[in-house]
Amino acid sequence: MNTYNPITALLIFLAISVFAYLLFRPYKGWYWLIKTNSKSNGKIVVEDILKLLYHSENANKHLNLNDIIRTLKTNDTLIVDSINKMAAHELIFMEGDAVKLTKSGSDYALRIVRAHRLWEKFLAEKTGFDRAEWHERAERKEHELTKDETDILASKLGNPQFDPHGDPIPTNTGKIAKIKGTALSELTVDTIGRIIHIKDKPDIIYKQILAEKIHIGSLIRVVDKTASRIVFHSEGESFVLAPIIAGNITVSILEKDVVVEENLARLSILKEGETAKIIGISKEIRGESRRRLLDLGFVKGADVRLDLLNPLGEPNAFLIKGTSIALRNNQASKILIKKV
Amino acid sequence: MEVKAKSACETCSHFNAEGLKRLGVNTTEVDFVVALAGNPNTGKSTVFNALTGLRQHTGNWPGKTVTRAEGAFEYNKEKYKLVDLPGTYSLLSTSEDEEVARNFILFGKPDVTVIVVDASRLERNLNLVLQILEITDRAVLCLNLMDEAERNHIEIDTRTLARYLGIPVVPTSARYDKGIPELIQTISEVANGKIICKPHRIKNIPKNIENAVQKLSLEIKKEYPEIANSRWIAFRLLEGDEHIIELLRTGEFV
Amino acid sequence: MKNKNIEHIISLSNDLRWQIGDEFHDNLAEGIYADAAEIVKDSVHKTDEKNKLRLDARIDKIITSKIWGFPIMFLILALVLWLTIIGANYPSSMLAGLLLDTVHPALKAFASSIGMPWWLDGFLIDGVYLAVAWVIAVMLPPMAIFFPLFTLLEDFGYLPRVAFNLDHLFKLSGAHGKQALTMSMGFGCNAAGVVATRIIDSPRERLIAIITNNFSLCNGRWPTQILIATIFVGAVVPNSFSSIASLSAVIGIAILGIFFMFLVSWALSKTVLKGEVSTFNLELPPYRPPRFWKTIYTSLIDRTIIVLWRAIVFAAPAGAVIWLISNVYLGDQSMAAWLISSLDGFGFLLGLNGVILVAYIVAIPANEIVIPTILMLTVLVTGIDGGAGAGVMFELDSVSATGDVLRAGGWTLLTAINLMLFSLLHNPCSTTIYTIYKETKSVKWTVVASILPVIMGFIVTFLVAQIWRLFI
C-alpha cells in the first residue's frame, strides 16, 4: 500500500476504461469487428447471389456475371469464386452468358426468402423496431436462421402467408403464393397499389419502363386516367404512361389504409375531456398489439374520451368502455377517430 | 367501511353453511377442479381467498397475480380444487404475459370455470366471458365488486343476464364475503350437473366468417363426433394457431 | 395417441383463411363486442350518469398533475421511509434487548449447566442463535412497518399511477412502463419483483426489467442502510438534524438506485438488448379505500412468517459458517482473519475493508445478514473483548454500541457511505439469482444479472473513494 495514491489509482482506472471502450464499443470496437468479420464468409455471398437470381427470374429477367457483380457490392473475386462453387454444387447453370438457377438452387433461394420474410413479419409483429429497419435486419438474419428455426418461427407466428410488405411467404415445402395482380392500365383513379411485376417483353416497352425508373416494389397511386394516358404518383414523383405501356406493369391493389387516405383525426389529438368515436385502427398496428388494443375495447364505434393527461406528455389515459387505459402516443396516433 | 358478512341467503333452506370446509393448500384427491378466470383486477384472488381460506396476494392493479395458485375447499362432502389464474383480456391472443391463464382455461380441463367479472364494467368484461362460453358449457358468472357497482348507481338485472349468457350469475362482493355462500352452492350445482348450462354463442359475426366457421366445425365434428367446442377450434384454425393444429392431430383435447 | 388424418381440415382452414383475409381478428373482436353491447343494453341500467367516479377523477388530476405528480411520488416515498425508520427504532432495541441481553445469556447458562462441549455451545448458541436473533431484531421491525404501508398504497391503487407518471422516462431508456410496477415490487423483495416482470409482454423489455430489478433497494437491504446512515451520517450533523440527515441519506440511496435502474436500462437497450420500445398499455383501476386493519394484519402475519423462515433457513447456516471460519485455524491465523487480511488491500481501494467484502461473500444467501456478519468479524479482527470468544457477536443492543465497534474497526464516514453504495450495488441474493434463472431459463442472462451490479458497485465505490481521498 506504500505506493498508493488516489491519482495513480484513478489514472490506472482511466486507462482500463479506455481500453475496455476500444474493445467493446458497439459496432466499431475490436470485439465487434472480429465478430462481424468472422461472419462475412462465403455463405452469405452465395445466398445473396441465389436470392438475386431468384428475384430476377421471377421478374423474367436473366442476369449475367457482370450484372451480378454490379448489383452485389462485394469484392469481385469473392463473387466469381462463389459462382464457381455454386455451379459445382449444381445450384446454378449457365445458359449463354445468363446465370440461371437449378431446381435445387431455387429451392435454396426460396428458403432464404422465406427466412427473410418471416423475420420481417416477426419484427413487425413482435418487436417495436422501426419499419425502416426491418429489411436491413432481415437481410442479416436470413443467413443465420436454420431450416428448423425458420419453421419454428413460422409456427410461432401462426404460419403467416404474407410479410408486412404484402409479399407472399414461401411455405416450408417451397410453395409460394402467386399474387393476383392487376394491370396498371386497368386501375381506376385513386387506387393504391404496389408494383409487383414488370414484363420484360417486348423489349422496346421494357426499355421505356426502365428509362422511367419505375421499379418493382414501389407504391403507386393513380391520380388521373384518360383513354390516352394514365397518371400516377410514386415515391414522390409523378409519372405519365401510355396505356399500352402501363399494361405491362402489374400492380397488387392495396387496401386503402384510411390513415393515408382520408385525413381523419387520430386519437392522439384529442384534448382533455373531449369525446370521440372510434373509426378503426390503422393497418400499421399489427399482430399482438393490434389484438391487445381490440381486446381492450378500441373497436369500431366505441366512444372514447381523453381522461388523464400525463405530466411528461405521454402516455395519456383514455376512457373507453368504462375504464381508463393509458396509451403511448405512437399507438394513440394510429387509432382513428371522429370527433363528436 | 366494513360490511357485515351476512347474506340474505344464509337462511335459505338450500344453503348449508355447515357444508363448507376451507382446506387451504391441501389439494389431494379432489372431486372437481374449478378454475377462476377473468379480466385482470376483477377480484379473482380475493374470491380464491374467500373460498379456500388462503392468503394469496391481492392488490389493486392489473397483473398482481402472475402464476397459477391452487387451493381447495370441501362442500357437502365433496372436495373441490380451486385454481387462481392471472388475469387475461382475451383467449384469442398469443401474448406471453397471458399464456399461463390462457393455457389453463383452454387445456386444463376444469370441471367448472368461474368467470369473475367487474360488475361496473360489465361490457368490456363480456369480451372474455363470451369467448370462454364458446369453449365450455360448465361455467358460472361471478358478478364481483357489486358494492362498487351500487356506489356508482349501476343496476344489473342478473336474471336477464343469466338468460342471455345461459349460465348462472351470482352477484358477490368478495372482499366483504358477500355472496360467497351462493357462489359455492352454484359451483357445486353446476359441477354435479344439477344446473345445465346453455352457453351463449357469439352471434354478431360477419357472414363470411360465420360460414367459414360452420364449414370447418362440420369437418371437425366429422372427425371427432364427441367434441363439444368445435366452433372454438374452428376460430383458432382460422387464426392459424399452430398449437391447435398439433392438438387436433393428436386428438388430445377430446 | 394415434395421429388422426386431419390434413383435409387444415387445408380447408387454409383456404378459408385466404378467403376471409387478414381482417379476421378485427371482425371477430367487433362481433364479440357487438354481442356484449346487446346484452348490456338489456341487463344493465345506470340510474345516475352524472355523479359517477367523480372523486376518482379528482384524485387522479392531482396525482398525475404536471406540478404535483412527481413531488407527491417523492413525498410518499419519503413518508414511508420516515415512518419505517422512526417506527422501527423502539421495537428494534426492545427485541435486541430481549433476544441478545436476556435470552442469549440464559441459553449460555443453560448450555453450561447441562455440560455442553464448548464447540457445540459456540456453534449453536453463539453462531446459529445469535445470527438468527440479530436478523429478527434488526430486520423484523422495519419490514413489519414497511410492508403494511406498501400494501396500503398498493390496495389504494397508487402503483399504476406511478407507472403512468414514469412511463415516458422508461420509454426514453428503451424500457417498458410496467417496469415501474416490477421496480416497486422490488422494493419489497427482488425475487418477487423478478417474478412480477411476467406482466411485461415483450421479451427484450422483460429481460431489461429482470436485470435491473436489483437496483430497487430490497427489504433485506433497507435495515443496513438505515443503521449505517443513523450511525455515521446522522453523527456528522448537529443532533437536532441527525434524523433528517440520515433519512435523506437513505432516500438518496434509494433514488440513486432508481437512477441506476434507468441508466442501466438505457445502456442495455442501446447495446446488448438493442431494439425499439414496444407498445405500452396499462389499465388504471379505480381507487379503492384499503381495508386498513385487515391489510396491516395480513401483511404483518405474512411477512413475519416469511422473515422468520428466511432467518432460519439462511441466517442460521451463515451464522454457523462465520463461527466456523473464525475458529478454524490455518497456521496461526483463523480462516476468517486470513480471508479478511487478503481482501483488505482491494477493500481499501474501494473505500471499504476486508471485513465488509468477506461479509458480502458470506451473505450471498441473504442480504439480511450483512450487518451482523460485519459486526462479528469486526469484533474478531479488532480483538474487542466481547467476553464470549471468537466469532461471537458482541452484545450490541444499542445503535451507539454498534457504532463504537465499527469505529474501533477503523471505519470512517467514507467507509459508511461506500458501504451504503455497495449495499445498493452488488449481486442479488441467492434466492433472486435462482428466480432469475427460473424466469429467464438462461445461464447467460443470470450471470449478467448477477455480475453486472457488482462490477458497477466496484466502479462506483472505487471512484467515490479516490475522489474523497483527493479532496477531503
Ligand SMILES: Nc1nc2c(ncn2[C@@H]2O[C@H](COP(=O)(O)OP(=O)(O)OP(=O)(O)O)[C@@H](O)[C@H]2O)c(=O)[nH]1
Ligand atoms: N370494493 C371491493 N373491492 C374488491 C372486491 N373484490 C376485490 N376487491 C379489490 O380489488 C382489488 C383486486 O383484487 P384481486 O383479487 O387482486 O384481483 P385479481 O382479479 O386477482 O387481479 P389480478 O391477479 O391482477 O388479475 C383488490 O384491491 C381487492 O381488495 C369487492 O368485492 N369489493
Ligand SMILES: [Mg+2]
Ligand atoms: Mg389475482
